[in-house]
Amino acid sequence: MTAVETASPPPAADGSGFSIKAFAERFGLLGAWAGVIVLFGAINPDAYLTWINFSTMFSSQAILVVLTLGLLIPLTAGDFDLSVASTMVLSAMMVAVLNALNGWPLVHTLVVVVLTGALIGVVNGVFVLYFRIHSLIVTLGTGTFINGVVLWISGSQTIGGVSMDLVNWVIVYRIGGISLSFYYALILCAALWYFMEFTSPGRRLLFVGRGRDVARLSGIAVDHVRLLSFVAAGVTSSFAGILYAGMTGSADPLSGLTYLLPAFAAAFLGATSIVPGRFNPWGSFVAVYFLVSGITGLTILGVDTFVQNLFYGGGLVIAVALSQLVRKRQPQSFS
Template sequence: MSQAPNQADAGARISPGGSAGPALRKMNIARVAESFALLAATIALAAVFGILMPHSFLSWANVSTMLGSQAVLVVLSLALIIPLTAGDFDLSIASMLTLSSMLIAVLNAQLGWSIYAAMAVAIVTGAVVGVINAGFILYFRIPSLIVTLGTGTFISGVVLWISGANTISGIDDGLVSWVVVRHIFGIPLAFYYALLLCVAIWYFLGYTTAGRRLLFVGRNREVSRLSGIRVDRVRFLCLIASGVISSATGILYAGTIGAADPNSGTTFLLPAFAAAFLGATSITPGRFNAWGTLIAVYFLVIGITGLTMLGIQTFVQNLFYGGALVLAVALSQLVRKREPQDFT
């Protein structure tokens, strides 16, 4: 007999009309606000610069340039979040981008290979680098941070060797045309390639069994093993995917500039990490996610572009990316409300 009042009380506590109703609604509002805070900040930042420089910052030419020019960074950041989701760092992504673009230039511009054959070689090379990274990390149990730092440095040496430390131009105009020359609604095709990849990764992580397993592995590897998930296989495939997408980013980069520079590609590493961790505080807070990463890239580029147009010196880019990375890591840990994951 005494259970009925208790059940009624419990119902009152959890019902929308009960005393917990307003608290629950406030909690839901707070979660929504947290999820879209970065998007709101991006819009607000664009509005501020738009008010200060309405004729230059808000011009379609500037907007189109920002959207198209950052496609390379978006794709590279999306490549990075795949191993990060599984709990592994990949510091070789920027070096792989550089190697891929250099292979395109050497094979196509210097040796006369077709652009398609050169692209195929670049993609296969990315997969091979992913296999090498995975082999050292998973077989020898070396922390991913150390392995990928080493392979990235090695790759940078290979790039300098095959290029003679020189910029190589003369890449097939067809690649350049399909990356930056052709536009849809005034925006280079490169932006749409990045957007398609974002949609693909979002769908994979949110709506496929393999994506769910990847998220589970990133949360807790030991529990995943006990649940029957082949953790090492998941991590292996993630590192290969990172290498392949990084290679594709190199192809995109070669098409963007019409040449290959042995050094400039490595400058994308810090911005990619800043975008990945900042994106983990948005849309799906506490989790690396595609849409959050996309928003983070354009939040950063809007800030840098706006400050540069206001006359701030170019060092603002380093300040913005470096500060964003530190703050993003701190915020992502606060959002997760738990101990840092094992990234070994």
């Protein structure tokens, strides 16, 4: 029994490899994204259908994309990691403390931050695997512990003055009008997709998530794979933290924690598209930008903030529900 499971992808109805339902499910979210763009573009074309609008949307959501990708790895292996947002915040704060307050060179700082993310992954993995504690409990605990560390090292204060080199390489330098942060997220997404689809370790990760006992009987070192998935999540979350510090030029001890639920939302919404029934990078990528496209449209229209929450929460539930209807309500197990 795996800890996190989505239903298996539905086979083509006629066995020929093509099914309208399967196609609709795979690309339904992409269609919904296009629909949102058409809708808000029709309502307010002068503001919404501008390159500056799309470039800011693409650039500003890179952090969420990267964090979601980090989350996907342990989810694919059947584990939750509730510490990803805390790791991201710790990483951003370490950048601020080491670089801005203590004057460390940026490269040294980033190396230490990434290594710290890896260490957090090791700690999560060891507690889950050696002590046989559910990942939900372990990562809830380590996340809270990390939050305490962040408050400690920051003195509960926001710290500014992060190197402009980092700010430039995250948000200021652009290609085609879009900040580099977007391309980092895009490259990471493509790399993770390639890893999961076309490499042996990636397939083993998937097998472990689908059925640990079967994977173990097949000769896969299940614990090893799960440990590495936590480490990968820690490293990726640290990278998200570096982007976060580069985006704002500062770090504060709390605000980044609010990224946790949107990351989970994007991961689960993404699991309904592109490769339905499986956590997948491109699905999550589309999910993030589907949601932000809608929210941006609402914001440009000047609606109250609560309407954004209605769209975010409602969009998530409705999209997943429609996906379930397409797959004839096959059960989704998150045991």
